[in-house]
Amino acid sequence: MTDRAKARVTRHFWSSAKLPEGEKPHPAPISLVGGMPNHDFFPVKSIRIGISEKPFEDGYHEEAAVAYEPQPDSSFLVSQVASDPLEIDLKTGLQYGFTSGTKCLVDFTRDFVEKVWRPGYDEWSTMLTCGGSNGIDKVFDSFLSKGDSMLLEEFTFIPVLNSLANLGVHTVPVKLDFGPDKNFDFSANLKEVLENWDTLHPGKKKPKLLYTIPTGQNPLGVAQTTEHKKKILELAEEHDFVILEDEPYAYLNFQKVSETPKFDLTPQEFIDSLHGSYINLDTTGRVIRTETFSKVFAPGLRLGFLAGHKRVIQSCTQYSDLSSRAPSGISQILVNDTIRYMGGLDGWLKWIIKVRNEYLVRKNAFVKALLDTEAAKKGYLKVMDPECGMFVSSIVDFGKDNLEKGTELLKTRCAVNGVGVVYGGAMAVNYEFSKERTNFVRMAICYTGSTDLLVEAAARLSKSVLEVAAQLE
């Protein structure tokens, strides 16, 4: 941990008196201590929340609907004062709260991680964050000082680079091999970086942290195998770095388009089908897992959680005390009480399965449409069928010599033909390092209102690619 994080002390002004021998505290004291307004000052008396029974209720794909169980009612009331300790009522949710989150929701995240990912040691805990990126920022604060080095997949979630630049951290991209038929494994490339550190990065400190998106990698959509994770963990032990696994997409896991999709999963079958976790393989507290409610509940909540060694969680909580404070209590109400209404952990998993099923339908429809395009058939478009997540990526191959020119032309054609995609180069940690591998596009399957639009988008992309190919000839 950084000296900064270790040295952090928090001063409070709410002292409790240590009473002399023989003196007893009053049994019903009146507190005039804190600046908390009484809940009767809040202008909101009640909130009734109407719940969806499945995503896209009217346009839900019937084939994905097998896990659907109708509820007797579809709304519930959040009252000002509730007796159920598992409910966050308005009295609690609208009041000042614990920085790490309201107890019942923190307990839920712990139960969830215990059931789904089961860390390989006992001294771990969880805390709420103001969303996935805020969790990442808190972990960076705990581990990184100016001048430190840090490992990332060479194509990654770019906003983390802004935090690292701000901290003055040296970012080191690890080369990725990918393609429609390749096994995704960057352990050999990482090993090379670490074993030749002084040659490759002269004068730089050895890396302290690896940031990785193991499942539904953004932008590539691939998932690391357990074997791969074990190899990376071994390197982490040997070269003494911490692994931050960022897992927003872990629950959107797919069968390949060539396989029969499995929709009718029980919660336990669903858990067994997931791609696993570093934290499950970790026995020494070297892994921090960050999750978000953005992808399977809603992004506007700004709510996520961290799981990791107790000391790391404590350090991140201390940083929260100075920066963000507690996540929104009203966001906590919405998540906690909705999950409780859904039936707790199992009910929440059933909702996630429904979301995952809808994504699987979308993914298959889009990948099939892409594979059926003329651009794909002619070999210009090499579609990577994702194992997980919200993105389908595809290599756009105009030949090695046309790499940069092809991308520039493609940007114009896509804008003219009306399909917005992210170009590989924009997601490179270091463009020069990755240049040869930037000829791909990332396409999000999460925002469009229907699969029909995805099919139309595939046609527009194909048209654009073919127009570029013609221009280049």
Add this chain to the structure above:
Amino acid sequence: MTDRAKARVTRHFWSSAKLPEGEKPHPAPISLVGGMPNHDFFPVKSIRIGISEKPFEDGYHEEAAVAYEPQPDSSFLVSQVASDPLEIDLKTGLQYGFTSGTKCLVDFTRDFVEKVWRPGYDEWSTMLTCGGSNGIDKVFDSFLSKGDSMLLEEFTFIPVLNSLANLGVHTVPVKLDFGPDKNFDFSANLKEVLENWDTLHPGKKKPKLLYTIPTGQNPLGVAQTTEHKKKILELAEEHDFVILEDEPYAYLNFQKVSETPKFDLTPQEFIDSLHGSYINLDTTGRVIRTETFSKVFAPGLRLGFLAGHKRVIQSCTQYSDLSSRAPSGISQILVNDTIRYMGGLDGWLKWIIKVRNEYLVRKNAFVKALLDTEAAKKGYLKVMDPECGMFVSSIVDFGKDNLEKGTELLKTRCAVNGVGVVYGGAMAVNYEFSKERTNFVRMAICYTGSTDLLVEAAARLSKSVLEVAAQLE
């Protein structure tokens, strides 16, 4: 601004193509760019919010109720998709949002500041924060580097010291003169610090920032006059520092207990009755104002706003991009849509007046009860009738020689007699610097459920004080 803040750059991966001459973008593009889930993936379909017509509806003080106008209905629906651009619907509030806040709520904060505080120049703007403390943290990030110096009132809101310690900032307390009959004015003390800087703080950089709580000062409850603010602003111009005015209590302004309370205020009369603002007197963009919805709406929202020079707001937004991101969208829904339901700016001011009226009733009841105690009549308790805010403070005078011992004994007696207060020493920036002036207690009037409890608390405090006086004799 700090070099760190000035050097901050944010890299995005959402490029928009610059089209060559003659090419036109598609009129209806399909975006596969961002990882935003379609709103039909959110499990919440609607939220019905039940509104209080006045604080403490059942136990509202009739004398304070003159501003009360019954509403025809007391709930409203937040729907998934709304056509009204002034409403934040679920589609927007639960989606990823702008870091500085959703447009209609940011516009509201601007209109509010314009109407109530009218800054003295044009190049100002506002942004939302994750609560008052988060706003303060963002301003600190923009202005303070390790080794910088910063001015504070010697008794202040202690949590800010944690942020400053974390940044490695040298904190300089400014001596305050206060008491039941004193005019609160620290301009002469501040002038002395600045003019004798090198003698008083040898080797330290001249201060960059003054943090002040001008209205309802925490812990003292006093309010700075416009004349006082002008003197401080002159010093700021002369010695080149920035003023951060933290104004959570600005709207809870009181008449003295000896005056007739004014309850039946129109919004404009209420505005005219407020204690003014540094930002109103500022003509050069040297003042940043931080506000929170914690005190007049609810703390659990984690929602507040900053107002200041556009460049400062931009810098704070860039820091938000790296740290907290946007405030909770669901908190924004609750505040924006409730205010809209209340009737916009005027309706919101009417609600604030109701809250202020209830605080005024509490303040008067408590101050009267304190003044009537035997401890006060015997001269041990010197009650400061606050001009504003949530706190009543009182000097506890056991004689100069008994200052520390008296406080220690009082802690025990208060715990035994059942009244929780904050002791002055706990709110000192530097205990040694302020020791002679630490013999006061701060009492919050915001949390107890009724004025009866405040009256009982006054009796318990008096009993405790008298017991200590007897022990010391």
